[in-house]
Each structure stands twice: as structure tokens, then as C-alpha cells.
Amino acid sequence: MKTRIFKLYIASLILVIVSCDDRITLTPQQSLDVSGAFINKSATESTLLGVYSTCQILEMNGGMPQIISDFMADNSSFVGSFPTFQEIRDFNTLSSNANVQGIWQTHYQVVSRANDVIANVPKVAGSDFTAALKAQFIAEAKFLRALAHFQLVNLFAQPYSFSAGTNPGIPLITEPFTGTIKFPSRNTVSEVYTQVIKDLNEAVADLPAAYASALLTKGRATKGSAQALLSRIYLYKGDFANAAINAKLVLDATSTYAPAANYAFWTSKNTTEDVFTIQNSAVDNGRTGTGGWASWHRPAANGGRGDVKYSPDLIAAYLTEAGDGRYGLKSSGTGADNNPATFSTKWSDAVNNIDNSPVIRTTEIVLNYVESKAEVDNAVSQDLIDRMNVLRTRAGLPTWTLASFASKAAFVDAVLIERWKELAFEGHRRMDLLRRGRNLRSGNPKAAFGADKTILPIPQREIDNNPSLAGKQNSGF
């Protein structure tokens, strides 16, 4: 009897053994392979959304490059604990800086993932996947690739104005990574601008003017957002004519893009004030333990870190005119250094981090247009004064007249100050100073235009791992 039971047992064991081969072939439960990612239209669209999702990340449009740009300039003061940010603030940045590496890495993830979409979309089958839709997906990916390349060149290279674009820029990556490691070298700033402009011009042709919902029209790339980004790029390049043309194209689409009547758009989300805005929610946002828009700008009492406060320069600038509504976007609290501080309230939710990440706002396009048009015309027109007065009125300040300005130069200077006050904390200030050849801060030679550490170092890890970058580090690092 007992023996029989054992015989049965052994027989069943043999069955287990025979079937083992199947049992050691397992598939992952939360991931797909490459064929799955581009198997049909909807999977491809998910892979494209994955590129937007990458832009959500802290180190891309989740706030890190933006707060760095603002505290390197005179816009804000960093009072937080991270030595990596303190280094950048003090223009003592080291090439081993982990946050700098994170910024580099995330931007190239956006580039790589965009390239992946651009290369694979044409191969996807399916009758519901029309040629127009394929072209649109590729155009969206090109828009995001351009955004990433452009943000990179602004951070890691001296501006175009430094030597008319002949100085070293960043490596341009336009091919997908399929496993073969390439070691790209640095392209010049001029080459980067050329590629970025090319990507955006191609994108404009294939992008829709709008999507099914306001959330998507503001949250995904559109014809308008590509033109808007072009206007910024041309402005940074000093090509005022093209900056003005592209800005005007955006502003003429008045039903989609118009300056908001008041500052409630910061919480109401996706109004005509938004041109391209990364969409965040409580469950899906870019905040990490390191920070986030609200996390850095709100004090601990509101759930944030209280790391970034108004700079004395910015406060002084607002106080030159009493009752500036833009200066109303603030609160008082205790900073990360335990000292009293004034914080921006543009991003209010440091607990759930539902605030969107602003990338391009209509107000910026108005300012792009006014500045570049004045430069192109070499004169101030009533139209430009009127456009500025929309912003002045919204801020509760007296309107301007043509008589307010002695010269075009005085007007442009005033527009640049308005630009600072409008776009404060959104990451514009550093490039707005540098593109004009101005110093980031007064009285600090390290912050002077062209000084070594006004730009970030190529991450040491990248220099170490890419032989083509050996000896190509930015000067001073």
C-alpha cells in the first residue's frame, strides 16, 4: 500500500519535472516589449504620451531647471539645504553635481523617447492610424525633442549672443537608441538652434490647432504652441523678425490664446492664458522627495520645503510702483533657513502637487512680440503700447503712452522689466538677462555675462562615459 502511494508520488513528480521548461518562461506583468509599445494606434499614442510624461519629471519641466535659472539670476534666493543647489547659487558648481546630472539625463530621456516615436510611428499598421495622425504624432514628438534640446542648450552652453552661436552647445540626438551605443560630440550652439528651429517648423505643418478638450489643447503640442516656442527661440537667437512673425501668428488665434483678465488662471487651469502647460494632478505629477514647484516655493507650514523665496532685487523691483497685482502673488512664512521669507503663491498645493507646470504662457508671447517688433521696427508703435497696457491694467498699474518713453531702447528696457515681473519664478529670468548680454546679478563677477559658472557643467559622468566629450567640458569646471 505504502509502496503504491510512493509510486504514484514519483509518477506525479516526473510530470512536474517534464513541465518545468514552460514554468521557467515567464513574462513581466507591468511592462510590454517593443512590439507591444508600437503594436497599434492606441499603444503608439500611449508611447507618445510617455514622452509628455517624461517632460513632467522634476528635472525637465517639473521645476528644477526653472528654479535654478531663477536663483542663479536676481529673481529669487535659494535658502534650502541641498549643497548641490547651494553650489549653483554661489557659482561654485562642480561637474559632479548630482542635480545637474539629473537635468541632463531627463532632458535626453525626452529626446530619446521622442526619437523612438519618430522612428517607429511610420512602421505601425492599422487602418485607424491615418497618415495625418501619424504625421501629427511625429510632429508632437519633434516639438518635445525641440523643447528638450533648447532647454539643454540654454543651461549647458553660453548663450547665442556670447559668440554668435559658434561656441560649443550640446550633443544633438536625432536617431533612436536601439542598443548600439554611440558617443556623440558637442554640436555648436548655432547647430543646435538650426535643428530645433527645423524640428519646430516641421511640427507646425502637421500639428492640429486644437484637440478635443481644453486640457489637451493646452497640454499637448499644437500649431500655436510650436509657433510660440519658435518665437522664444528666435528671440533668444536675436532674430527679432522671425520672433515677431511667430509670436504674431499665436496672438492672432485670439479664441485660443489671449491674456487672462486676472491671475485666477493659476488655479483655474487651462485658460486662454496657457499656450503649452504640462498637466499635473494629485496622482500624476513631477514632485519627488527632492522637491517640486510648490514644494520649493511653499514654506513647511504649507507642506513645502520653503527653499526658494523672493530675492531682495525682485521685491525692490515690484516696490518701484505701488499696488502691483503681480506682487500680490505672495505669502509670508519661514524659510528652510528658519528666517522669515516672502514666497511665491503661483504654485499653491505642496501637499498633493496638483499645480500645472507652465511652459509657455500667452503673456510671454505678448512680451516676445512687443520686444521683437520694437526691435524690428526700431520704433515704438501704439499697438505695442496697447498690448503692454493689457498687462499693466491686469496688474492694476497706470497705463503707458507713447510719450512715456524717450527712445526705443528705453521702451525695450521697460518691457524687459515687465517681463521679469510677469514671468517671475517660471524660469525665464536667467536667459532673459544672458540673451541681452547682461549680468545675472549685480556686483558679483562670477555672475557676470559670459562668466564660466553662469552655465552648468557637462555632467562628469557623461564626460567619463563618452570619449567624444573628453576635453570638451565647459571652461572653468
Add this chain to the structure above:
Amino acid sequence: MKKNLLFKLLPILLLISSMAWAQERTITGKVTSSEDGSGLPGVNVIIKGTTNGTVTDVNGNYAVVASSGTLVYSFIGFKDQEIQIASSDLINVSLLTDVTQLSEVVVVGYGEQSSRNRLQSVSTVNSESFKNIPLVGPQQMLQGQAAGVQVVNATGILGSAASVRIRGAASISGGGSPLYVIDGVPLNDGANGAFSNLQGASSSLNPLLDLNPNDVESMTVLKDASAVAIYGSRGANGVVLIKTKRGANGSKTKVNFDYSTGQSDPTKLLSYMSGSQYKQFINDYATARGTATTAFPPDEFDWVKSVVRTGKSNNYNLTVTGGNDKTTFFVGGGYQTETGYTIGNDLNRLSGRFNIEHKLSEKIKFNVNYALSNTTSNRIGTENNTFAPLTSAYLQSPAVLPYDAAGNYVNTGFIANVLAIANLNDNKFIQMRQTGNVGASWNILENLKFRSEFGIDLVQSEQKSRVVNIVTPGGTGSRVLIQDYKWLTTNTLNYDKTFSTDHAINILLGQSFETSEYNDITVAGSGFVSDVLRNVNSASTKTTTDASGTAWALASYFGRANYRFRDKYLFEATVRRDGSSRFGAGSKYGTFWAVSGGWVLSDESFFKSVQFVDFLKLTASYGTSGNDRIGNFSSQQLYAAGIGSDYAGSAGLTPSQVPNPGLSWEETKQMDIGLSTVLLKNKISLDINYYEKNTTGLLLNNPLPLTTGFASATVNLGEVSNKGWDVQIKTTNIQRGDFKWTTNFNIGFLKNRVIKLAPNKDPEGRDFLTGSAVQRAIVGETANTFYLIRYNGVNVNTGDAEWIARDGSLTKTPIANDRVVAGSAIPDFTGGLTNTFFYKGFDLNVFFNFSYGNKVFISGLNFTENLGGTFNKSQDLLNYWKKPGDIAFAPALTSTTAAAGIFSQNSTNQLLDGSYLRLKNISLGYTAPKSLLKKIKYIDSFRVYVMATNIWTLTSSGFRGPDPEVSANGQSNQVLGESFFALPQAKAIQLGVNIGF
């Protein structure tokens, strides 16, 4: 009690049965130990050539029915004795103690072998070695006890994992901890995350947290290829076999109760400024640099003092063992409560174990080993985490107070109010674990045995967190449930036969299948109406709803053949074929093997004349083993779905992994030469082994240029070698009358070298692989080489901090290119020294362990020695340069090198000598003599003990770290010897009593 009666009845029964055979008679007698003359219970008394016989009773008495022939007396730890039955019916026997080492049976993979005939290089730590040591983690038993085993206790946090490396890390990024096997069940090691809720450090919870050290009979460390090859693709890092306690045949049922209680304090605290020092320094610094000073309020608070307390522990253990010739059992229960020396940290463990073995017939045996445990812990953040009590206490400005005027907790900003966190938040960890197996053996033929086992390791853990309003506005809460369920089946055939008396063979053939499935569910939310509402249910916004799962499987076939000629010439061969779900489609199966041979010189006739050598054996082995810890699906190109890929409310996909279909295990080839000897009439036993381990096909996270969009790809590329000596010496120094002094010394020398890595040149032209910001593997150096700018000190004339540039010149502005090799995190040698003294009932045990030649990097010093910024600082900074000629620790406050982050930037200034000698444990016990206990009924044994742990540590002068034992990155092989703010080891005093009934 019942069994006692049985034994007493036995002679009578035997007498009755003897009447049937008039020619037979009853032989009676007493078996005693030659050492002390005490009666030996449980000795087998067999009539030679038959299976007839008996065992001795509790007093050593026996009665056996026999006519003529020879009686064989055998008992573990004693030499067998044969006595011819003569005319007398009374045969008293005094058994000689055997050379304990050699008669010992050692657990090896899928079996046991005698120490004498063993070819495998193993170290065994028996329960005797860690008796009375209150341990939370069983790995601690190995520290300083087994040559070649390096144990680094990660932190003083309760339940944290110790890092264990056997003969160096045979891997760089593939995971370096050994495989743990309890009674034949390879444990889930938490690689899937059941133990990896990190809370600020990479050091996770201990995978052996649920095992009650009191249940452990022995731990055997398998080291060389001949020992680990039987574990195939998982053997390369060594294997630790844990055998739990069993019942004993023929002894009366024993009840043992053990209770101990104790307290603990940190061994060392870091230097930090007092409130007045801090305020003075901040304003001196501001004044010197021309920035605005701060008007501090008059109050101050000592945060460090407020988070450190005296920890308390209580251990209760109750075991019952017993059995007869059919059934033996061990039942153990333990309850342990411990509060850590930092606020908010405690751990309770309730565990039970049931081991039973039953003989169904002479041929068939069943056994069940089953352990159940429930561990609950209040966890705290650790290392790089602002919720970590000690980390935040070191960094918090002493000018910041935890309470407002009304005595309520306040939000202290970025450096969290750790008092409020400890008192108001929840950070609970609850784990239930069931580990065990059921097995049956069937002696198909006299020499052929079939054994089948079915084992499980079911881990279920829960993490529950609640952060109150004062810490995060609105409050947040989360709950994580994790299940890691493993089952396996193992089936072996064993053939064991001795031909004539010259040839002995043992053949093992086996098959096993093992699979594990991991699942987790996470929910989190924020926005609570009240702190009283503790569950995510009450959160207004549900921020996370997540569930994920993964699985792996391993199918294996293995065999081992062992041949001995006259027990003098020994040979063994092992082979294992593993198929793993983790490897690429093209390389699912791998074969691992080992061969070994040994020669017992002392049995040769020409050696008999060497009087002082009792035993001498030479062994050699060579073979392969693997390491499969690369994650479950590393070979496939993957696109991940989930929150990280989603956008604007729609599901997204992002590429997460580079394809590598050829991905396979790491293969380690190991050569071992060993000498094992016993000298001077068992006074000295010595084991020396030399080994060379060479690992090829290293699973490397090959760093890619970030421009690829990927940080790294897992590849089989690279080679690392570990060579070294393991030496173990056990001596009986004095044995005179009631006094005995024994010494156990072991030391492991290790030389680790990286032979090959993925092409990636440093300025010297050597390939390297980055481990951390300060540590890398470099070809020609160790796998854990610190690569840092050299700090030169403060210039006595200028007051500037100076570093050494690559060209050797001094600089105030060092750059990354100035980094050079600055030392290794791998010690040259580690080991332990135990001296034990016995006098009458007293025993004194003094145990030191040591580590030499390794460096540790304390990145917390980047913060506490940062002259700028508002964090609290080390008092060392008060020694700043003031005038020419000053030999100062810190630069002049006006110096450019005193700007925030410059002086404290990563350099050899934070790299400290990690060598240490530690009085790990000293214990004094008293065991009441049997004569005294005889007067007290019901008590068989009684012992009291007192023990102190970590009471003295010798470190290099100028050691500014919390503890020389640091391992912030836990099980990572790529980052050793680094810490942010490690909790130092606890200094503990323990008082206990052990009573046997």
C-alpha cells in the same frame, strides 16, 4: 514523565521477554563519560551484526537481552566502543570523548557529512557559540566566528539587515549576499521588495528578521566550489545553511525556559554644537563674510539629547524537546520586545517553531519543520531622511524649538520636527512569515534512500504610515501590502555503501523546482479632517492606487558522488544544471560543477610516528557556481506602464530597459586548497584554506552615455578576482582540574581585484564603473575603490583650505579631474578572537572582532562640516583658522574656501580609516552544579548570565564617524563603507536566566 516511566519499565519488560529464550540473558550496566564520570543518556547499545539493541536511560543505565557476541556503544561526541559479552551480566562502560571537531557531523548542501571525511570548505557556527547572546538578526552569529565571512552591521536600527560577504564579493552589481537556506528551504531574500521599504537608506530590513536565533542549532557557511556548486546559479556568493533544533531520541522530555532583559545606548554620538556655540558661530561667520547676522531668540534646544534614550529589551524563550525511537520533536516559542535607543523605534517578535520527525516503519520516515512568526515594528527614517530622528537632530538648528509657548508641537520646516513625528505619526511594519517543509524518506533498499520534500516560504508584510497635520498640512497616509510566496519541491536519491572495508561510495541525485510570486498593493492619500482618522479611507485625495506583481522560477537537476578509499583518500564530484526564468531566451540553462580530493596523511603508516599530530588532512577543490540576482526580466527590452508613463489622465508607456537577450548568470570559478589538522592530543585544531575565486561574465549595470536616454544596461561583462586565506585555530590552552581555558581565533585575508570592466576610461586610462559619487570599481584596483580629491588641510599661513591637484600642486579650487584612488572599502583582513574560561560552574566568554585596512566615507560630514548654511554643525568647525600659524581644522571664515559647500565638498577629508578592534561581547555565566540541583526537585539545569555588547571599540585616531561599521547601501556590492548618518551600534547590557526542567 511518561517516557521516564517507560524507561523504568523497560528492564522489566525485557526480563519478561527474555523468558521466551531461556538461553538468552539480560546484560545491564551503566554508560558513563570518561571525562567526568557522569551517566550518559541516549547512548545506543547494539548487539553487533544485528539491529537489536537499546538506548541508555537518563542516568546512563541500560539493559539489553543478549546471549553472546559483542555490544557496540555509540554516542555522538564519543568514540564507539565494542565489548565482548563475557560471563558477567554487568557491563559498565566509560566512553572516551572523541576529537569533537572530527566526529562532528556537518550540514552540507542536500545532506550531512562527517568533519573527518569532508572535502568541502565550510565553517560551522553552533548554537554554543552564540548561546546567551541576545540577537535580533541571526547573521550576527557569523560575525567574527567564521573565517572569511565579513559581517557589517548596517546600523543600530532595530531589524536592519547586516551585510554579509563570504570570501569577498564575487559580484559587482549582481548582489552580494549569500543564499540562506533554512532546513532545505532557500529563503526569499527580499530582492523583490518585501524587506526594502528603505526610508532614507538603501539598507533594508533583515531577510532573517523572522527567525528566532534561539531555534537555530547550527549555521554552516559553504565557501568553496565543492560546497556551493550544488546550489548552482545561486552559489557564487556562498551559501549559509541554517539547521534548526531537533528533538532527541531517548531522552526525557526537556523543558527549557530562558529569560533575559537588558538595556542599550548608542556607542558613539557625533560632535554637534550647543545652542550658544551655534548662534555665535553663525553670526561670526556672517560678520566675517559681510552678510547679515541673525538675531536669534534666547531659547535653545538640544535635539540630539531629546531623540536618544536608553533602549530596553526583554526576551522570553520556551522550548520543549523530547522523543522516543519512533518520534522526536522540538517545540520552541519566543517572544522578544525591544525598544531602540532612538525615539520611535521598537520591535516585537512572536515566533513559534515545531519540528517533528516520525518513523512510520524502519523504512519510512516523515518530518515536518514549520515556523511561524509575527514581527511588528515601529520604524524610523534612517540615514538620508529628514524624518530620521538622529539625522535631523544633528542637522536641526539648536535655535529652533519643537514646541510653541503653549507646549504644542510646531512644524520646524524642512528639517522635520522629529519629536512630533515620533510621538504623533505612524510608521508601522508588520510581517507574518511561515517557513517550513514537509518531507519523507524511504529506504528503498538497504543502501538506497529516496527523499522528497515540499517547502514553503510565505512572507506577508504590511507597512502602514500616517503623517499628521503638524508635519504635513492636512496629513498623509499610506498602506502597503506585500506578499512574497515561494514554494519548492526537492527530490533526492541517495546511495551509500561501503564495499569490503576499503571502498565507500555515496551518490546523490536530485531534482528541484522552485518558484516565487511577488505581489504588492499600495494606497496613499492626503487631506485628513483630523489626525484621529488614521486610515487612507478618510483621505480627501487618494494620491496612489497601485498594484503590481512579478514572479520567477528555477528548475534544477543535481548530483554528487563521493568516493573514499580506506577513509584515507577522498574524492568528490558535484554537478548542477539550473534553468532560470531570469535569463535571456538564448541562455536559460547553465551547468555548474566541482571536483575535489583529499588525503588523510595522518592515517598513513609513515605518519604514525609523528606523535604530536593527531590528525592531518589535505584537500583541494575546483569548480564553478553562479549568481542570478539580476532582477526578474532584465534580459528583455521593456516599456513600462504606470504613473511614471501616464499623462493628462491617459495611460502612457515609457521605455524602461535596453534589450539584452543573451543575458546570463555570472560564473565564478573557485580553487581551494585546505589543510586541516589536530595537534597535541586535541589541544589545537587548525584549519587553513587558500582560495582563488574568479568571476567572469559579471552582471554589470554598464553605464551608458545619458544621451542614449538610458542610464545603464545590464550586461555580462567584466571580471573580478578574490584571493585569500581563511585561518581558524581552536585551542585548549589550559585544562587542569576545574579550570579550562579555550581560545577560538579566526582570520580571513582577502585581496579583491577588478580584472575587466566595460570600456570606460578614467584619466589614467583604466576602465571603471561608478558605484557612488565617491566610489567606483577600477580595473587593477578593488571593486570598492574610493576615488576622491585629496584634501591637504588648512594652510597655516593663509587660512585657506587646500586640496592636492592631479599634478601634485596645491589648489583652493579642486576640480573633478583632481580625483585619484584614495583607498578601498574592502578590509585587508577581518576576524574574531574568542577566549572562554570555565571554572567550576562559572564561564567567562570574551569575544573581540576586528577589521583592518578598509576606509569608510561619511557623507553626513558634507553637512555638519559645511561652514555656510543654517544646519547645526560639528564642534570641529569652532577650530577655524584665525591668524597665521594656526593649525586649524577649518579654514578662515573669510576664506573663499569657507563659502557654503566648498570646505565640506567630497574629498579625502570625509574619508576615514575604518579599521577597528571591538570588544563585541563579554559574558559571565554561572551554571548551578548537578549536585545542588538534585536537592531541588523538578529543576534539571539552572544558569544565570550577564553580558555586555560593544562596550569598547578601538578606532584610528581622528575617526569622526558614528561607527566604523557602516553600510548605508546595505546589500549593494557597488557601494560599501559609506554612511550619511548611520545609527551607531548599540552598547548593551543583558541579564538572563536559563532554567531546564
